[in-house]
Amino acid sequence: MLPPPPPRQSFPDGDAAIRSTDDDAAHARVSAVRKGYLKDPYIQYLVPRLHLIPTRPPLINIGTYVRSEVIDKLMVKWLDLLDESSQAQIVSLGAGSDSRFWRFTDLPPKAKIVKWIEIDFPEIVAKKALAVRKHSKLSEAVGPDLAIEKGGTVLRSSVFNILAVDLRGEPSEALQPLEVLLSDGQPVLLLAECVFPYMSPETSAAIIRWFTERYSRVSIISYDMFGLGDAFGKVMRENLQIRNIELPGVDDNPTRQSLEHRLHGCGLSETNSVTLKNARAACFPGPEVDRISGLERLDEVEELDLVLGHYSITWGSKDETGAAARWRVE
Template sequence: MDRAVQETDYDAFSCKVSAIAKHYLPRQVSGKEKEEGEFVQLHMAYAQGLKSVSRRAYSKVDRAVQSAQPVMNYGTYLRSVAIDEAIACFLKEHVKSGAEAPVQVVNLGCGSDLRMTQMLSQVPHLKWLDLDFKESVALKSRILENNPLFQRELGPSESVETAGYLTNRYCLTSCDLNDIAQVAEILKKFTTQDCPTLVLSECVLCYMKSAESKALINCIESFYKMGTWISYDPIGGDDSADKFGKIMQTNLRESRHLEMPTLMVYNSPEKYAQRFNTAPHSTSIVTMWQYYVQSVPDEEKMRLKTLQFLDEIEELEIILSHYILAEASWR
């Protein structure tokens, strides 16, 4: 099961590479051309690094990129932009102009996510902790260590571990998120309890059993004095006529030997909010369809429409309505 979950990272990374290749990403923002160029450069460098260290993994990514459909590219675009905006809002709230107060991000199940590279360069007092399975960390650390571009962005690694990457502001280390004692030990070692903390989980909680995911949330919320948890996950749907979740579960079992134990438990935005101890007063949840309709500017919608022909609008709405972005805060 762990191996199957690990390999979902290849899906996520291939989706991002596809969205970049088709120009969905990065989002076009006037005056941000340099950052947009760096975004593309970093992801292409990582893809080439993946090819060097694991041809098997690279071939999976390459095949997925070739077969990516417009609805998938839309979903990847919205997932990336919505999470980026949520992180930016958190940093804007806690990083004051000229202030030297530290702030930190803990990325659970980080996989091939490269947000840390640009975020660390943009926010001088930010610290970033990436956690994932041992095998995933070993792969990512090799790619980061073997490319001068990442060395320049992150600084040379000081890690003496067999798998990991460590600088004074960035740490990539292995962790079993089901092992709460290990999680607590790592948080204590690499982060600060009274520092404003953003916790990020992208398609992580959905692969954990209910008791284990609740224990993880309790551990983290009780460890940090103040924080915000940003979680991106699928939901199964709570309407009796809604077959999305059951079909998704069947497809994952048959094709990937994957289980999503809580897909039909936290199967609506309201139920998903119950994952967090802050619910409902400090928890907000938006589906990706709501985000697309309400938060993507009209000119950006027009730009997206020019990239690929998309006639499955109803299918797009169904899919995006079953993915949510949750934001839970405590202090």
């Protein structure tokens, strides 16, 4: 979501600014849980010093809620469409402090997930690995074969793995460790939550192609901002530039449809997308809409629609079974 203008900061290295966006997302989720939008019993173990995190405004809470719930709905639908012989493999790029692995272990489809791999900067991986080792609520779900290696920058188990990878490198080298973890012939779901905007269009396309060229059954869910050529986009960029954060991957995506075209160009034949604005209006049952509306007073509905209208969840599949054609958010 649109971050508030912070005080100017200096970072010891260029990547520290990008890594700080994980704190933004994690703190926004903490706020949404605190205010009752989301249920997440695991985020408390992944984010330190919860009592120091301020509650975010309603606009941020609602955006975080819609983003999280729609992605979860898409993942559950994807799992439900798999046949009984399929063994699902999840790869989450830039996963950061995301708690989705643990939340999905509580859902019925968990038996289909045989591999869950997260990728991020070494510093973020080390922080998450430490949290997993420290808290039994996290480590028990990972399993008894949990091992932390390479100074804390690699976490391994038979199902859950976290790897330190710089995704901006040549995919054939950066993603090579995945080849020993993933099985061809079994479905792979690639998650990219606000990852591609921070890298060049060429790099993000190369990453997607790396998967589509190596695996016969690949799907992707990507969360991105788009259409930042207007006044909203100018303010957003200015706020991020104060923090030394650039968005090299955004200019090639002036429309929601352009995000779908990116997937088509990388070998995915079935694609779809929805803005957070439209998802908020169409993807939740009436009782849930009423519940969310009663949590906080929202004075600026027009501002909310403006912000949510610049974020899209895009998904697509390379799947000869035809299941991708039935993959819809509901």
